[in-house]
Amino acid sequence: MTTPPEEPGFRVTLKxxxxxxxxxxxxxxxxxxxxxxxxxxxxxxxxxxxxxLGGITVKAFTG
Structure with missing residues (x-):
């Protein structure tokens, strides 16, 4: 029995x-x-x- 020729590329597993x-x-x-x-x-x-800014605004309107 002969083995098939190697194909180019690589295998990718799920792991x-x-x-x-x-x-x-x-x-x-x-x-x-x-x-x-x-x-x-x-x-x-x-x-x-x-x-x-809120403090400055309050001070401007009250003081």
Whole structure:
């Protein structure tokens, strides 16, 4: 019995795909966490600015 000639290319198993997806998922999770922290910090700054502007406005109209 003869073996068929080697075909060009490679085989991809379900396990290979799963491992790659898990690697990409961990990278995306880290990046998403950093973005969430940056957005949270920006909202803190926006909140401080709003409170300061409100205080200035109240002082201008009452004082």
């Amino acid at each position: 290979d795909v799963y491992v790659e997806v898990q690697g990409i998922k961990s990278i995306l999770d880290e990046r998403l966490r950093k973005i969430e922290q940056q957005v949270a910090a920006q909202w803190v700054v926006v909140g401080i600015v709003i409170v300061a």
